[in-house]
Amino acid sequence: MRFEELPTPCYVVDESLLEKNLKILSGVMERTGCRILLAQKAFSMYKMYPLIGKYLSGTASSGLYEAKLGYEEMGKENHCFSPAYREDEIDEIISLSDHIIFNSFSQLEMFGERVRAAGKSVGLRINPECSTQEGHEIYDPCARGSRFGVTIEQFRPELLEGVSGIHFHTLCEQDSDALARTLDAVEEKFGKWLSQMEWINFGGGHHITREGYNIELLEDCIRRFQEKYDLQVYLEPGEAIALNAGFLITTVLDKLENDIEIAILDTSASCHMPDVLEMPYRPPLIGSGEAGEKAYTYRLGGPTCLTGDVIGEYSFDKPLENGDRIVFGDMAIYSMVKNNTFNGMALPTIAVRDKSGDCHIVHKFNYLDFKERLS
Numbered sequence: 001m002r003f004e005e006l007p008t009p010c011y012v013v014d015e016s017l018l019e020k021n022l023k024i025l026s027g028v029m030e031r032t033g034c035r036i037l038l039a040q041k042a043f044s045m046y047k048m049y050p051l052i053g054k055y056l057s058g059t060a061s062s063g064l065y066e067a068k069l070g071y072e073e074m075g076k077e078n079h080c081f082s083p084a085y086r087e088d089e090i091d092e093i094i095s096l097s098d099h100i101i102f103n104s105f106s107q108l109e110m111f112g113e114r115v116r117a118a119g120k121s122v123g124l125r126i127n128p129e130c131s132t133q134e135g136h137e138i139y140d141p142c143a144r145g146s147r148f149g150v151t152i153e154q155f156r157p158e159l160l161e162g163v164s165g166i167h168f169h170t171l172c173e174q175d176s177d178a179l180a181r182t183l184d185a186v187e188e189k190f191g192k193w194l195s196q197m198e199w200i201n202f203g204g205g206h207h208i209t210r211e212g213y214n215i216e217l218l219e220d221c222i223r224r225f226q227e228k229y230d231l232q233v234y235l236e237p238g239e240a241i242a243l244n245a246g247f248l249i250t251t252v253l254d255k256l257e258n259d260i261e262i263a264i265l266d267t268s269a270s271c272h273m274p275d276v277l278e279m280p281y282r283p284p285l286i287g288s289g290e291a292g293e294k295a296y297t298y299r300l301g302g303p304t305c306l307t308g309d310v311i312g313e314y315s316f317d318k319p320l321e322n323g324d325r326i327v328f329g330d331m332a333i334y335s336m337v338k339n340n341t342f343n344g345m346a347l348p349t350i351a352v353r354d355k356s357g358d359c360h361i362v363h364k365f366n367y368l369d370f371k372e373r374l375s
């Protein structure tokens with residue numbers, strides 16, 4: 001099927017663009033010896049796991065369902081971090097995972113021995129209390145009062161026996177200078193315990209596949225820790241894996257005017273791209289400009305009854321017409337994984353564009369995907 005023939009709304013993940021990212025990431029692995037995992041939170045379209053698994057070392061999960069998905073669909077190294085594990089799930093998580101990472105010493109005391117008895121690796125998440133991002137508290141695990149990771153004040157070195165690795169995750173869409181600063185804080189606070197570890201996990205938030213990212217500095221950081229402390233370094237980016245590798249095709253349903261020109265699309269910000277409202281951010285739209293930049297500016301909104309279901313203002317060379325198809329970019333990550341059916345919205349079809357340019361539908365959804373979650 002051609003791209004132009006896909007039904008809308010439809011997410012399309014492009015195999016070549018995904019593979020381009022994977023090659024950049026596997027280059028870092030080859031040059032440094034680090035291991036890179038897919039953080040499934042950002043992208044769990046498991047149809048692509050065989051391709052991702054060709055390049056990366058495995059998957060990172062945040063609980064039972066993701067651990068199970070990574071195990072079933074990629075079947076490589078599987079690492080799990082959860083803010084708190086449940087008694088009724090931990091044994092299954094242990095059986096599916098290679099590394100189980102605890103967020104506190106109390107969780108470590110509760111479950112650590114079971115992990116070791118199963119021959120799996122125990123990790124501890126630390127909080128280096130080094131904020132490197134401004135303005136987005138909800139994406140800053142080092143923000144005041146954060147629930148993530150053990151701070152140096154709460155650290156209990158007497159309980160480290162049997163702990164094989166240290167994990168931190170403090171970045172969000174950042175370059176390697178922020179990692180370098182974070183590593184300084186990690187060393188300053190926790191350095192004396194690093195040599196007794198086997199591995200360290202630098203978490204995610206590394207925007208490695210973004211144009212202009214400083215890969216050399218990332219590789220210096222990795223090598224420094226591997227050599228100085230004799231550690232296996234892991235990274236678990238989510239965004240970087242499928243950054244700019246997917247699209248969301250949508251159709252203009254109607255146009256109206258209220259001081260400004262408005263177009264109603266068959267896709268919703270709140271249901272199909274909630275990060276537009278939560279992050280918030282403005283998704284790229286192919287062939288468009290900023291408001292006022294091109295001749296015809298529209299506020300693009302969704303078909304739900306939420307007033308704030310607005311994607312943003314975009315301008316075009318020609319007026320939009322009902323039935324026009326427009327294509328948002330960067331719609332692979334944090335999109336499908338966050339979908340919901342609020343207000344009875346249908347879920348977008350999921351498709352793949354293969355290397356020859358051919359498009360294939362992977363999954364179509366229907367009324368029951370809405371109904372079955374509600375009673």
Ligand SMILES: *Cc1c(COP(=O)(O)O)cnc(C)c1O
Nearest residue numbers: 039042169204205236237238239
């Ligand atoms: C969200 C998350 C990641 C992935 O973050 P990205 O910003 O998508 O790279 C990795 N590890 C942990 C623990 C996370 O919570």
